[in-house]
Amino acid sequence: MRLKPLEAAAPAQGPFQVLLRSPELGSRMRALSSYCIADSALPLRLRELALLEAARAFEAQHSWHAHVGKARDCGIDGAALDRLARGEDPGFPRHDERLVHRFARQLLRNHAVDDGLFEEALECFGEQATVDLVGCLGTFTALAMLLNAFEVDLPDGATPPFPGPAHAAAA
Numbered sequence: 001m002r003l004k005p006l007e008a009a010a011p012a013q014g015p016f017q018v019l020l021r022s023p024e025l026g027s028r029m030r031a032l033s034s035y036c037i038a039d040s041a042l043p044l045r046l047r048e049l050a051l052l053e054a055a056r057a058f059e060a061q062h063s064w065h066a067h068v069g070k071a072r073d074c075g076i077d078g079a080a081l082d083r084l085a086r087g088e089d090p091g092f093p094r095h096d097e098r099l100v101h102r103f104a105r106q107l108l109r110n111h112a113v114d115d116g117l118f119e120e121a122l123e124c125f126g127e128q129a130t131v132d133l134v135g136c137l138g139t140f141t142a143l144a145m146l147l148n149a150f151e152v153d154l155p156d157g158a159t160p161p162f163p164g165p166a167h168a169a170a171a
Contacts, residue, residue: 014152017152041129043096050140051067051136052071053104057144058148061162063143064085064162086162096124103121104133
């Protein structure tokens with residue numbers, strides 16, 4: 001990691017060890033990320049998928065490593081996640097997972113979502129969950145950027161899940 005450990009601080013996980021340097025931002029990011037992962041209108045399985053979509057789009061090795069097992073435990077097909085990690089079409093078996101993947105991919109790559117896909121998301125998820133999907137993707141993207149900018153290492157012995165920033169491969 002690019003920052004030296006804080007002596008008096010309790011160990012923190014992932015981006016929150018960076019955010020200890022900005023307590024107000026850290027507090028707000030923790031509250032927002034907690035909402036996104038625990039209380040969002042999206043089902044937990046789709047929240048975890050949204051996090052992995054942001055992690056893959058930003059090559060955030062740490063986020064992927066921390067959540068891929070949780071996504072599998074929520075019922076997301078492991079083979080599809082392996083394909084997503086390799087940058088292939090994941091071929092998710094469930095319609096709502098394919099929809100989250102397409103929505104995240106368009107938004108994170110093109111910075112917009114076309115009208116047809118937007119309407120499909122509204123029909124499938126409803127207004128609140130569609131708003132939450134966008135908010136969660138933004139939050140998970142911000143956390144991925146913190147991890148990458150400050151080169152937060154993978155845990156000792158962890159294998160990088162996909163090609164990514166040079167610091168992740170050296171962990």
